[in-house]
Amino acid sequence: MIHHLDQFADATGKRIAVVGAGAVGLDVIEYFSARGASAVLIEMQDAPGRDLDIITKNAMLTMLDEHHVEQHMRTQLVAVTPTHFTVKNTDGAFDIPFDYGFVCLGMRANTAGLNEIEQWARANNVKIMNIGDSLMARRIIDGVREGRNVLDTLEDMGALGNRESTKIPFLTY
Structure with missing residues (x-):
């Protein structure tokens, strides 16, 4: 629809x-x-x-x-x-x-496209982490908190550099 x-x-x-x-x-x-x-x-x-x-x-x-x-x-x-x-x-x-x-029940994890992403990552020697509703369905507030924690961790590691100039594949800003 x-x-x-x-x-x-x-x-x-x-x-x-x-x-x-x-x-x-x-x-x-x-x-x-x-x-x-x-x-x-x-x-x-x-x-x-x-x-x-x-x-x-x-x-x-x-x-x-x-x-x-x-x-x-x-x-x-x-x-x-x-x-x-x-x-x-x-x-x-x-x-x-x-x-x-x-x-609108949201009762199961959304894994559409996950296999293709994992295959691409393996073929290109890229580490990925399965997070969010592709891992398991849960409350929206938990997903928001998880995303914020991932972003904070990447910032602490220095992996983001200058956010305006550095973009990481599969990460939504």
Whole structure:
């Protein structure tokens, strides 16, 4: 879908349902709500954005309120159909209809392209370190902290030199 965002410039009158109240799920709601869609949020935990930093979390909670997003906390996804999600909570199972449905659970590590990078590194005698969500899926705040620690370590080693003139492959500044 990300390659077709121009097709969703106006979502007026559409209903979206999002399973997962993490960073990605909340971004999807923010995008479509700003374009006129009504939104429903389904989350297993007791609150949205639990793993976000406090500033982002507060901004997202404000956005949910401003767009009157229907929220179902402590609710599990049971089934997916082309027109609705079946969910359940302590009140029982029920359907949530949608025009566009999104499952944003982030449950497994993202290893796409890792084999190619490792092969290139071996062939070119370059040491690499597997970090981030390609190693294991986890909370966004942990990934940010890990990236900052790697950058600090490289700076302490003098590996970065002048940041403006020295760029290291595979390292985002």
